[in-house]
Amino acid sequence: MYRILVINPGSTSTKIAIFEDEKEVFSRTLRHSVEELSVYKNIFDQYEFRKSVILGALEENGYPVNGFSAIVGRGGLLRPIPGGTYEVDEVMLEELRHAKQGEHASNLGAILAHELAQLAGVKAYIVDPVVVDEMNNIARISGHPEIQRKSIFHALNQKAVARKAALEIGKTYEDVNLIVVHMGGGISIGAHMKGKVIDVNNALDGDGPFTPERSGTLPLTQLIDLCFSGKYTKEWVLKRIKGNGGLVAYLGTNSAIDVQKKIDDNDKYAELVYRSMAYQIAKWIGKTAVALRGNVDAIVLTGGLAYDSKYMVRWIKEYVSFIAPIIVYPGGDEEKALALGVLRILKGQEKPKIYHEEAERWQKTTCL
Structure with missing residues (x-):
């Protein structure tokens, strides 16, 4: 049995869920007041606060952080990449910390997953972020060369x-x-x-x-x-x-x-x-x-x-x-989708993708 922790940050909440294989055994929506978040200048600055809230909820409900097989966060605003499950690495974290593709609460997903995975001694992942781009080049042409159709969904x-x-x-x-x-x-x-x-x-x-x-x-x-x-x-x-x-x-x-x-x-x-x-x-x-x-x-x-x-x-x-x-x-059910993406990796049904490799490959094959 694989036990997976799922972290799904929103603008004023952080959803967490625990799956044992395909079955959800625990879930909580941890709400954050405007006053709590107003002291932080940007999204990245919130990660220590949200991390402590998550750890508190896990401890309160009897789930030690070292009891997980893997930890997965919702993917944030990254460079365009194909769909799949990605292992969180330093290239990804660096781009999310500095919001190089834009500010969004989902940027914290990989960061929080990485921080907790470090404590647990396991790997962190993201699955199918909103920037997934597998469009054919013919679909990118808009009608004017200064405007290109984008895949954001x-x-x-x-x-x-x-x-x-x-x-x-x-x-x-x-x-x-x-x-x-x-x-x-x-x-x-x-x-x-x-x-x-x-x-x-x-x-x-x-x-x-x-x-x-x-x-x-x-x-x-x-x-x-x-x-x-x-x-x-x-x-x-x-x-x-x-x-x-x-x-x-x-x-x-x-x-x-x-x-x-x-x-x-x-x-x-x-x-x-x-x-x-x-x-x-x-x-x-x-x-x-x-x-x-x-x-x-x-x-x-x-x-x-x-x-x-x-x-x-x-x-x-x-x-x-x-x-x-x-x-x-x-x-x-975003939380279950995240868990299933990682479960396919843990069971050996898929291999995790490397973010910078896929982003660079996308750039080479889709540049118009």
């Missing part, structure tokens, strides 16, 4: 449910073609071909369907007119694209549950907007099927919106069921 959950769906079909992940749709505050739709995500919308920076709080792809000249109208600042526009777009802009809420209640109460405008979101998701699924040349084994719906079988899932099915069978895995 919910790689951890997408890869995890893709593997689960492949098993349900009776095949391995490397033997299937899937369209995976992660539907949460952000929505990413990936074309998974034989174990690689060869095309996906940039779910972070505004590409794709509109979402509960993001505007998605907008008519370009109208957006340019808005930006140069003199009425708004750059910050205002960026916030309207990511944070105050989508359902928030139309209906004043990012809660799909609230919108569903409005529809139940016969709010026709709410129904139109919510159905339009399903319609846009369906159109992007259709576009993604083209990347797979129509050879699609299944469409996988996941994320928080996949719980809505009454409206969202039903409407999407009405539009795209002609493409392939649809499999629904509501929610997204």
Whole structure:
């Protein structure tokens, strides 16, 4: 039996979980107040504080840090790399400590895993960070050489449910073609071909369907007119694209549950907007099927919106069921996905990847 500690840092919390092989035996969400975090200048400065909180929770619940086979953290903002499980090394840590690719709470995942693994005398890992990039070069061309399409998406959950769906079909992940749709505050739709995500919308920076709080792809000249109208600042526009777009802009809420209640109460405008979101998701699924040349084994719906079988899932099915069978895995268990990624290493089913080698290889093979 392998015992794995999972660390998933968020902006105001740190989720920890303990797995014994595939089974979760312990989990906690350790919350951090604004006052506690306000004394730290940047994300990296928080690691000693969060480390002590994690150690305290483990001790309180009878889990000595030296009792783990491996420790895994959520991957942060690194250079683009292929998917997989990566052993934490000094090159990775140096980039995360100095936030060379940007500040984000997930940067602490590898750092905390490394610190605790040092105490435990085991290895630390990350699995499928958001910067996973396996796109074909043809998918990177945007239409203008100064702008290149990027792969930033919910790689951890997408890869995890893709593997689960492949098993349900009776095949391995490397033997299937899937369209995976992660539907949460952000929505990413990936074309998974034989174990690689060869095309996906940039779910972070505004590409794709509109979402509960993001505007998605907008008519370009109208957006340019808005930006140069003199009425708004750059910050205002960026916030309207990511944070105050989508359902928030139309209906004043990012809660799909609230919108569903409005529809139940016969709010026709709410129904139109919510159905339009399903319609846009369906159109992007259709576009993604083209990347797979129509050879699609299944469409996988996941994320928080996949719980809505009454409206969202039903409407999407009405539009795209002609493409392939649809499999629904509501929610997204990031902690289990991290644990399973490491378990494959411990069992010898995969070999851990070396970060700087994969990042350099990516640079050489994808430079346009």
